[in-house]
Amino acid sequence: MGLNATCRDCAVRSQAICACLEGDTLDGFAVQGLQRRHARGDVIFRAGDPVLACANIRSGSVKLTSPTAGGNEAIVAVMHRGEMIGQPTGTAHAQDVVALNDVRICSFPRPAVARLLAEHPAAERALLVRTMAELDRSRRLLVRVGRASALARVAGFIDETARAMGAIDDPAGFDLLLTRGEIADMLGLTIETVSRQMTRLKTAGIISLPREQGHSRRVVIHDPVALADTAEALD
Amino acid sequence: MGLNATCRDCAVRSQAICACLEGDTLDGFAVQGLQRRHARGDVIFRAGDPVLACANIRSGSVKLTSPTAGGNEAIVAVMHRGEMIGQPTGTAHAQDVVALNDVRICSFPRPAVARLLAEHPAAERALLVRTMAELDRSRRLLVRVGRASALARVAGFIDETARAMGAIDDPAGFDLLLTRGEIADMLGLTIETVSRQMTRLKTAGIISLPREQGHSRRVVIHDPVALADTAEALD
DNA sequence: CGCTATCTTGACTTTATTCAAGGCTTGTGG
DNA sequence: CCACAAGCCTTGAATAAAGTCAAGATAGCG
Numbered sequence: 001m002g003l004n005a006t007c008r009d010c011a012v013r014s015q016a017i018c019a020c021l022e023g024d025t026l027d028g029f030a031v032q033g034l035q036r037r038h039a040r041g042d043v044i045f046r047a048g049d050p051v052l053a054c055a056n057i058r059s060g061s062v063k064l065t066s067p068t069a070g071g072n073e074a075i076v077a078v079m080h081r082g083e084m085i086g087q088p089t090g091t092a093h094a095q096d097v098v099a100l101n102d103v104r105i106c107s108f109p110r111p112a113v114a115r116l117l118a119e120h121p122a123a124e125r126a127l128l129v130r131t132m133a134e135l136d137r138s139r140r141l142l143v144r145v146g147r148a149s150a151l152a153r154v155a156g157f158i159d160e161t162a163r164a165m166g167a168i169d170d171p172a173g174f175d176l177l178l179t180r181g182e183i184a185d186m187l188g189l190t191i192e193t194v195s196r197q198m199t200r201l202k203t204a205g206i207i208s209l210p211r212e213q214g215h216s217r218r219v220v221i222h223d224p225v226a227l228a229d230t231a232e233a234l235d
Numbered sequence: 236m237g238l239n240a241t242c243r244d245c246a247v248r249s250q251a252i253c254a255c256l257e258g259d260t261l262d263g264f265a266v267q268g269l270q271r272r273h274a275r276g277d278v279i280f281r282a283g284d285p286v287l288a289c290a291n292i293r294s295g296s297v298k299l300t301s302p303t304a305g306g307n308e309a310i311v312a313v314m315h316r317g318e319m320i321g322q323p324t325g326t327a328h329a330q331d332v333v334a335l336n337d338v339r340i341c342s343f344p345r346p347a348v349a350r351l352l353a354e355h356p357a358a359e360r361a362l363l364v365r366t367m368a369e370l371d372r373s374r375r376l377l378v379r380v381g382r383a384s385a386l387a388r389v390a391g392f393i394d395e396t397a398r399a400m401g402a403i404d405d406p407a408g409f410d411l412l413l414t415r416g417e418i419a420d421m422l423g424l425t426i427e428t429v430s431r432q433m434t435r436l437k438t439a440g441i442i443s444l445p446r447e448q449g450h451s452r453r454v455v456i457h458d459p460v461a462l463a464d465t466a467e468a469l470d
Numbered sequence: 471c472g473c474t475a476t477c478t479t480g481a482c483t484t485t486a487t488t489c490a491a492g493g494c495t496t497g498t499g500g
Numbered sequence: 501c502c503a504c505a506a507g508c509c510t511t512g513a514a515t516a517a518a519g520t521c522a523a524g525a526t527a528g529c530g
Contacts, residue, residue, distance in 0.1 A: 149517080189519090193519075211527085216527065
């Protein structure tokens with residue numbers, strides 16, 4: 001990574017940030033004191049607040065929400081283990097960042113990040129690559145929300161979530177993370193419409209919704225190909 | 236800018252790219268041989284093609300389109316004078332980039348850009364800041380397409396285009412750049428719906444559509460405040 | 471056990487789409 | 501110069517999709 005920081009603590013921290021930027025979740029680093037935990041619903045960063053730190057997600061997932069006029073929140077992204085949250089180069093957070101389950105993050109104070117980015121081009125490059133990937137993801141979601149039917153949107157959301165959690169073929173299923181209301185806020189639909197489309201997918205035998213004890217939002221995908229086809233169906 | 240390249244030509248080119256990344260349109264630079272012109276409809280970059288160059292828009296505007304299954308294209312962004320097109324760090328273009336009017340670009344071969352970014356952290360930083368701004372723009376559009384009514388979407392599009400062209404208060408009006416069909420492709424609506432909402436805005440006295448000779452897509456904004464209010468109206 | 475939040479389902483309404491026709495512009499060729 | 505064709509825009513009527521309103525079911529929690 002080509003670090004040349006002098007202070008050992010700083011070097012460790014730089015290595016840690018670099019590793020984060022390259023997708024590591026820091027499990028191999030000794031980064032005591034910067035780790036934080038959050039429970040579902042905790043606001044990790046709030047839109048408009050000054051950027052005091054940015055962070056790497058060590059485990060768990062978060063949603064990014066834009067508070068809109070009229071109560072309803074709009075969810076613009078869901079981020080998972082290994083991804084960076086917060087705006088290293090901005091002055092204020094653009095969205096609320098809210099924990100979706102038990103989340104462990106590794107938080108870096110803004111000055112440390114700024115110093116690292118200033119001193120280590122590789123870190124800045126890694127951040128740039130990540131940001132471009134994020135832009136791509138945002139545009140894919142934009143196309144889905146703009147052009148797909150309610151059924152295709154919901155199928156696409158399930159498909160994407162399953163892939164993000166590495167559970168597309170897991171017979172035990174996985175947790176959807178979002179409530180029906182949150183899915184609706186992400187896809188530009190209503191709670192009722194999301195629920196109806198889930199029922200349709202279930203009736204078609206593509207998924208099942210076991211609704212087990214303590215896993216109320218569990219989904220099992222029976223036919224990943226049909227799910228993907230449904231997600232890509234034209235309008 | 237802190238350039239330390241040795242070759243004069245390279246230094247000039249580096250300065251030019253740097254200036255671009257900081258929002259300049261290169262009018263002050265001698266960058267002969269890299270300039271290109273395109274007419275409306277020309278495909279400047281094609282999705283999937285390898286990235287041979289990226290470019291700065293010296294004048295005119297372009298659209299970024301994702302070809303979707305089923306003929307319809309989805310427009311994910313419109314970019315204007317001073318902005319960068321192409322993916323400096325990617326290997327393939329993610330979208331088609333198509334000229335919306337007479338466009339002059341200043342094109343930089345990929346190796347030159349790669350070298351500059353590798354050697355000059357300030358350039359990489361500028362690109363990062365731009366990319367984050369673009370991500371922000373994409374997410375705002377996502378919220379609009381996901382949650383706003385057809386009328387609010389169209390009002391928002393007109394408002395945003397006017398601001399981008401610096402014509403929000405121009406009594407002479409400005410050119411919308413996109414056909415009704417393209418606006419529909421950007422906002423997730425149909426041609427007919429876009430047309431009807433334009434008519435509503437006209438009937439309400441908020442805009443007029445002069446339809447002059449040779450300026451078929453001209454719009455005059457009579458009441459910018461009402462336009463912005465309409466764009467932000469909840470659902 | 472009862473409270474609350476979430477989810478599902480049904481009936482009805484609203485919104486935007488689809489289908490269809492016609493008008494305006496622009497450019498081309500007789 | 502005019503007629504005609506092509507593309508773009510507008511408008512109307514009918515249809516389909518998703519939203520709204522309402523009621524009940526289920527699960528989690530004190």
